[in-house]
Amino acid sequence: xxxxxxxxxxxxxTQSQAHHSAIRFLNAAIKNGCKIDSVFFYQDAVxxxxxxxxxxxxxxxxxxxxxxxSEQHGFELQVCVAAANRRGIINREEAQLNQKPHESVLKGFxxxxxxLLTASLSKPINRFIHFK
Amino acid sequence: MAATITTTVIIxxxxxxxxxxxEGLDLALVCAAFDHQVNLIFVDDxxxxxxxxxxxxxxxxxxxxxxLKALEFYGIESIYAESESVSQFGLSPxxxxxxxxxxxxxxxxxLCQNSDHTVTFS
Amino acid sequence: xxxxHLISQPMTAEQLQASIARYIAAEDPLLFIGDAVVVLLKHxxxxxxxxxxxxxxxxxxxxxxxxxxxxIPDLIHSCHDDKMVELTLTSSQxxxx
Numbered sequence: 001x002x003x004x005x006x007x008x009x010x011x012x013x014t015q016s017q018a019h020h021s022a023i024r025f026l027n028a029a030i031k032n033g034c035k036i037d038s039v040f041f042y043q044d045a046v047x048x049x050x051x052x053x054x055x056x057x058x059x060x061x062x063x064x065x066x067x068x069x070s071e072q073h074g075f076e077l078q079v080c081v082a083a084a085n086r087r088g089i090i091n092r093e094e095a096q097l098n099q100k101p102h103e104s105v106l107k108g109f110x111x112x113x114x115x116l117l118t119a120s121l122s123k124p125i126n127r128f129i130h131f132k
Numbered sequence: 133m134a135a136t137i138t139t140t141v142i143i144x145x146x147x148x149x150x151x152x153x154x155e156g157l158d159l160a161l162v163c164a165a166f167d168h169q170v171n172l173i174f175v176d177d178x179x180x181x182x183x184x185x186x187x188x189x190x191x192x193x194x195x196x197x198x199x200l201k202a203l204e205f206y207g208i209e210s211i212y213a214e215s216e217s218v219s220q221f222g223l224s225p226x227x228x229x230x231x232x233x234x235x236x237x238x239x240x241x242x243l244c245q246n247s248d249h250t251v252t253f254s
Numbered sequence: 255x256x257x258x259h260l261i262s263q264p265m266t267a268e269q270l271q272a273s274i275a276r277y278i279a280a281e282d283p284l285l286f287i288g289d290a291v292v293v294l295l296k297h298x299x300x301x302x303x304x305x306x307x308x309x310x311x312x313x314x315x316x317x318x319x320x321x322x323x324x325x326i327p328d329l330i331h332s333c334h335d336d337k338m339v340e341l342t343l344t345s346s347q348x349x350x351x
Binding site for chain 2: 008010042043082083086113114115117118119121122124128130132
């Protein structure tokens, strides 16, 4: 069965298992022949896109795992701009607009509007799944 | 012509302390802008967003009853409070903002069943 | 068509009862993942779940990683990742709570 799947992640990378569960699901879906249309990060999930995260080597490098999966399987890592700004996850454009000294978004994550999530919800061929 | 998508957004966390209500409402607004049929449902502590006498002088945050009162201008006509939750707080329905319709859990079940998507913010 | 309930948040028994009434229809399967699997051991929760006719699943990876795989009631099915995908694809929508 070749379905197209849209994933929403809202859970924090440190206060929930949302990212681990989403990645587990994504790998199983791909193994089953599904295509990943997009992964959208909203609420505290946007924190995974912070380039300044420093994790010990023996902990799951979630941000890097998302980047590899995105590259390997050709889907975009979409981060909600409003949720991200609010949490200090800003790209170069937002840093300049808001007179901040640096961008903080990890390269490979795209900062976009909430409309992208709604666009995914609007595609009838997509199956939608939300990890909290 | 594609059928209208129905999206139900459920908010169950209280106002002020947590951003879930605001971010849930933002999603509901964007879905309405995309011409989804949106059901915005407040349950549990979430019903407190709908109290009519919230005093905005203490917080700068814009998510308060004034914004919720204007939702139909943004395409959200179906705003519901769960009657069991309202009763649990000992609130009379007249203490809620006017545009809110009270529905019970069974009716919420029906709305979710008939939606294309149901997204919860807790 | 049935809806899949993807339950990842721990909750009180009262909240579980409310969510069951709000979201669950007769044929809907329930899948417990993440921290929510711990409620399958708690008495008021498991008693409530065992009154339902719905199929109830818990992700094997989440049970085993917590040492809970042999502690859940028989009526709750431990399932692998591909079952999670199958349940998603055969449902009209997935509601996460």
